[in-house]
Amino acid sequence: MTPSARSVVPPFHVMEVLRAAAVRQRSHGDMILLCVGQPSTPAPRPVLDAVHEAVDAEQLGYTEGNGIPALRETIARHYEATYSVTIDPDEVVVSSGSSGGFSTLLLTAFDAGDRIVMARPGYPAYRNTLHALGLDVVEIQCGERTRFQPTVGQLEELVASDGPVAGLIIASPANPTGTIIDPDELAALADWCRQHNVLLISDEIYHGISYGRPTHTAWEFSRDAVVLGSLSKFWSMTGWRVGWNLLPEHLRRPFDVLQTNLSICAPAVSQHGAVAAFSPEATAQLQRHVERYAVNRQVLLDRLPALGITSFAPPDGAFYAYCDISHLTSDSVAWCADLLEATGVALAPGIDFDPVDGGRFVRLSFCGDTAALHEGLDRIQAYV
Ligand SMILES: Cc1ncc(COP(=O)(O)O)c(C=O)c1O
The missing domain is CATH 3.40.640.10 (Type I PLP-dependent aspartate aminotransferase-like (Major domain))
Structure with missing residues (x-):
């Protein structure tokens, strides 16, 4: 028996990066994840309170x-x-x-x-x-x-x-x-x-x-x-x-x-x-996350050119910078793996998002901590 033809889809290369990142974290304890597509914060407080209430009161x-x-x-x-x-x-x-x-x-x-x-x-x-x-x-x-x-x-x-x-x-x-x-x-x-x-x-x-x-x-x-x-x-x-x-x-x-x-x-x-x-209280908390993303975005706009990365999609929203690194590689999977091994910084290879041209792109997530973003960029700068 074999799995269906329909189930054969390419793996997310970023999962490989995350696996390697977990190994690196165990051995070096210095990982900086700039590859994740999710906020680094929990749900807003009113949600947590509502859940406690629901657990007690609802079936x-x-x-x-x-x-x-x-x-x-x-x-x-x-x-x-x-x-x-x-x-x-x-x-x-x-x-x-x-x-x-x-x-x-x-x-x-x-x-x-x-x-x-x-x-x-x-x-x-x-x-x-x-x-x-x-x-x-x-x-x-x-x-x-x-x-x-x-x-x-x-x-x-x-x-x-x-x-x-x-x-x-x-x-x-x-x-x-x-x-x-x-x-x-x-x-x-x-x-x-x-x-x-x-x-x-x-x-x-x-x-x-x-x-x-x-x-x-x-x-x-x-x-x-x-x-x-x-x-x-x-x-x-x-x-x-x-x-x-x-x-x-x-x-x-x-x-x-x-x-x-x-x-x-x-x-x-x-x-x-x-x-x-x-609720207004939750919205106020969440707006503060967006303010942090905005600071992080500005850090990237200011610092990416110093890394030789002058071509990236204008990050109007979300928390990603999709960067052209064709001056550094045409194989973003190998480049991300090497970067991780050398520096402990994890980026997402562009090939996940573009099977044709993604070899010359990486995606950098800026939804984390601002100090960690600076540290990650310092290490990338030293690497390139
Ligand atoms: C563009 C886009 N659509 C949909 C999703 C899936 O999100 P959800 O958690 O709502 O399933 C993601 C998750 O990263 C996404 O980036």
Whole structure:
């Protein structure tokens, strides 16, 4: 017996880096992880208090498949307050992280063989999940010229040369680049998708973490789009596994039925805690993390040129700098391994995000401690 062909997806090279980092930490105790994609902070205090209360007061059995009403109402109000978009709580479906919702969405919206477009570089789990679910991944190479985001012009060219597509996944702020799609371009992408009967999937899980450039939700421009949200990043709650989809009417019921079959519901205790994540007290705490990310981002902008790294995607949001290191290597996997061995600094090789050109890029995460970031950059500087 062999595993299915669909399960054969490339490993995350950054996991190899993390394995080597754990070994190094045991032998040297000096690791600086600049490769992780999650905040270094716990959930905000009101969430922890709400969880204590829920553990004492609630049964914490299965919840409604689409999420507890209190959480769906809170998320709907969040969109009203943040983007002036009025949302019915029934349009919100809570999932186990945005990842759980993403695979359910793909199964709900597409059939095997449908062609789905995404940017390259892009979040690798998207490419791999599409592959595992039998969908055809169509990557658009996005570089500096388009701020690492796909454009209507590129979609036009793609369809003219390769034929129609069924879906488009965008992420703004993006992983690994941090770039944000401006509202006129987001509106144009939403229009193009509507005109071409293409489902727009807008990954907005880094919203809340941006540095001046405004973020807009795709639902300001099209209710035919699907919006993915998550408590993982701004809310500093990766392990709690709470995400959501805003779904157009025709997908809501089939998504709900499928999700209930596949995973029943998102974790009950996390859903109860999640309601408190949107409170003013929690928001104030979380804003302080964003202030630290902003300081760290400035440290990078100031110091990267001294490392000879003058070309990187403009980090409008999220907490990543995607850096061109072609003057140092064309094999980012080997370079990251060597860097780690020599200095104890862990970076993510670009090949995880871009199987074609990623050999000359690394992703540097700046969501940690500012002093550690300085120390990591000192060591990289000495190394290069
Ligand atoms: C762009 C992007 N989308 C989705 C996810 C998955 O997040 P979640 O924790 O909500 O499943 C990540 C995680 O790093 C990400 O970077």
